[in-house]
Amino acid sequence: MKKLAAQLCFPRPSWRWAALPFLLVVWCLAASRVPSYVLPQPWDVAAEGFRWLRSGELGHQVVASLLREFGGFGAAVVAAVLIGVSAGLWRPFREFVQPLLGLFMAIPPIAWAPLSLIFFGLGYLSIAVVIFIASAFPMAVTIQEGVLSISSGEVRAARILGAGRLQLLAHVYLPASLPFLTAALRIGFAQAWRALVAAEMIGASQGIGWMVAMGGQLGNSAQVLLGIAIIGLTAWLMESLVFRRIERRYEGWRGQ
Incomplete structure (x- = not known):
C-alpha cells in the first residue's frame, strides 16, 4: 500500500520526453x-x-508521397498475405518460392528504381513498384513464419472437431498468426517508407524525397532538414498511432 501511494505521489519520471530537447540542444550547439x-x-x-506551409506546397508534397506510399504498400500487403500464407500451408510452394524471396530481399530496393523508370516512366507507378518490391517480400517471409509457428496439435484438434480448410484458415491459422502479421506490417511500412524517399530523390517531380533532393541541389540546407524532419515525423506518427495500437491489441496472443 505504501509503495502504491509513493508511486501516485511521486510518479517515476519518463526519459522519453528528454530525447527531443537533447537533440535540439546538440543541434543548436553544432549550428x-x-x-x-x-x-x-x-x-x-x-x-x-512556415513558408512552405503558407504557400500550400508543403501539404501538396506530403500528400503526393503518402498516395504513393499507401498505393504501393497496400498492394504489397495483399501480395505478402497471399504468398506468406500459401508458403506456410503448402510445402511445395514454400520450396519453390523461398529462393525467390531470398533473391529479392538480398537486392537493395533502390536498385530497381532505374529499371522501373525505364518501364513505367516518371510518375506514380514507377515509384509504387519500387515500394512494392521493398515491402512485399520481407512481409511475406514474416507471415510465412507466423503460419509455420502454429503447432500441428492445434490443427489436428480442429480437424477432429470437423473443421474444413476455410474454417482452419479463419479460426486457427489467422488468429494464431495475427501477432506475426502486425510485425510484418511494421517491417513492411518501414521498408516501403525508406524506398519511397530514395525513389523520389532519384526520379520524381514532387514528394518529400524530391523536396530533399531539390534542396540539396539548390544549396538550401534548411529545406533539406525540413524534408528530413517531415520524413521522421511521418514515420513516428504511423508507428505511434497505428502500428503500436494494433500490436497492443494482440499483445496477449504472443506465446499462446
Whole structure:
C-alpha cells in the first residue's frame, strides 16, 4: 500500500520526453560553430516550414508521397498475405518460392528504381513498384513464419472437431498468426517508407524525397532538414498511432 501511494505521489519520471530537447540542444550547439548555409538553426528550419506551409506546397508534397506510399504498400500487403500464407500451408510452394524471396530481399530496393523508370516512366507507378518490391517480400517471409509457428496439435484438434480448410484458415491459422502479421506490417511500412524517399530523390517531380533532393541541389540546407524532419515525423506518427495500437491489441496472443 505504501509503495502504491509513493508511486501516485511521486510518479517515476519518463526519459522519453528528454530525447527531443537533447537533440535540439546538440543541434543548436553544432549550428553555432558552422556557417548557417551549412547547418541552419532549428528556428531557421521552422521558418522555412512556415513558408512552405503558407504557400500550400508543403501539404501538396506530403500528400503526393503518402498516395504513393499507401498505393504501393497496400498492394504489397495483399501480395505478402497471399504468398506468406500459401508458403506456410503448402510445402511445395514454400520450396519453390523461398529462393525467390531470398533473391529479392538480398537486392537493395533502390536498385530497381532505374529499371522501373525505364518501364513505367516518371510518375506514380514507377515509384509504387519500387515500394512494392521493398515491402512485399520481407512481409511475406514474416507471415510465412507466423503460419509455420502454429503447432500441428492445434490443427489436428480442429480437424477432429470437423473443421474444413476455410474454417482452419479463419479460426486457427489467422488468429494464431495475427501477432506475426502486425510485425510484418511494421517491417513492411518501414521498408516501403525508406524506398519511397530514395525513389523520389532519384526520379520524381514532387514528394518529400524530391523536396530533399531539390534542396540539396539548390544549396538550401534548411529545406533539406525540413524534408528530413517531415520524413521522421511521418514515420513516428504511423508507428505511434497505428502500428503500436494494433500490436497492443494482440499483445496477449504472443506465446499462446
